[in-house]
Amino acid sequence: MTIKNEILDRVDSGITGYNDLLKGGYFKKTVNVVSGESGTGKTVFGSQFLYHGVRNNEKSLCIMTSEPAESLKKEMYSSFKWDFWDMEEAGKVTFVDIADPELRLQKTIDMAPMELIMSFKKLLVRKIEEVKPDRVFIDAIEAMLLAIDSPYKLKTLVDDLFGVLRGHDITSIVTVGTTFNVESVVEYGADSVTRLGRVVSGNNLQRSIYVAKLRGSGTLNEIRVMNISDNGISILDQSPYTSTV
Numbered sequence: 419m420t421i422k423n424e425i426l427d428r429v430d431s432g433i434t435g436y437n438d439l440l441k442g443g444y445f446k447k448t449v450n451v452v453s454g455e456s457g458t459g460k461t462v463f464g465s466q467f468l469y470h471g472v473r474n475n476e477k478s479l480c481i482m483t484s485e486p487a488e489s490l491k492k493e494m495y496s497s498f499k500w501d502f503w504d505m506e507e508a509g510k511v512t513f514v515d516i517a518d519p520e521l522r523l524q525k526t527i528d529m530a531p532m533e534l535i536m537s538f539k540k541l542l543v544r545k546i547e548e549v550k551p552d553r554v555f556i557d558a559i560e561a562m563l564l565a566i567d568s569p570y571k572l573k574t575l576v577d578d579l580f581g582v583l584r585g586h587d588i589t590s591i592v593t594v595g596t597t598f599n600v601e602s603v604v605e606y607g608a609d610s611v612t613r614l615g616r617v618v619s620g621n622n623l624q625r626s627i628y629v630a631k632l633r634g635s636g637t638l639n640e641i642r643v644m645n646i647s648d649n650g651i652s653i654l655d656q657s658p659y660t661s662t663v
């Protein structure tokens with residue numbers, strides 16, 4: 419009976435209005451992909467998910483694959499006054515910076531792409547076992563995948579990495595940018611897919627969001643407006659794009 423109840427458990431994303439799109443939030447122990455072009459809000463989205471968890475006494479692990487972790491902390495503080503330094507010091511959130519020379523995981527053209535991913539996978543397992551987080555955020559996974567030339571290898575690697583995440587008691591967000599055309603394979607392997615974008619509205623650009631897939635549940639099949647303000651991301655509860663005819 420408990421197992422059946424666990425299957426139904428949902429996780430609060432901490433993003434106002436987003437749980438409605440998912441009809442209740444993410445399922446526990448799932449890998450949730452957020453995709454979109456550069457500047458659409460992916461990094462803020464994942465950071466808000468972690469921040470909310472930490473505020474509710476959960477532990478978080480944040481893995482940065484292309485930007486230094488320090489940049490994220492600075493950006494989140496200057497944008498929203500979210501103090502990840504404080505949370506890190508309190509042991510509530512752990513940052514892993516792939517570019518950190520100590521990890522010897524730098525992306526160089528000398529390192530074979532497969533080798534890089536296998537070391538990344540080992541690092542992920544080690545960190546998850548060390549930190550025992552409730553929430554994991556991997557930002558810009560495409561940085562690890564763009565040198566893989568075969569779609570078969572790409573799919574196998576994504577399945578492998580997502581398998582690691584699902585094998586633990588954690589709920590994850592993985593963001594993927596669309597610059598290198600690997601997003602469809604990453605989305606294919608995910609339990610849910612949320613797409614962020616921009617819609618031209620008169621002379622304005624409006625941020626948009628929709629849930630493209632959620633395994634195991636219905637979703638609200640609407641494109642909604644996503645706002646970023648000093649309080650972070652919120653989703654408006656009316657869709658301006660819904661036809662009334």
Ligand SMILES: Nc1ncnc2c1ncn2[C@@H]1O[C@H](COP(=O)(O)OP(=O)(O)O)[C@@H](O)[C@H]1O
Nearest residue numbers: 455456457458459460461462463497646647648
């Ligand atoms: N306080 C704020 N109010 C409104 N918008 C903000 C605020 N802070 C940051 N932003 C916007 O949020 C966006 C950040 O997007 P980001 O998550 O870095 O995108 P991505 O990771 O998809 O490239 C930027 O466009 C920035 O202008």
Ligand SMILES: [Mg+2]
Nearest residue numbers: 460461462558
């Ligand atoms: Mg980003």
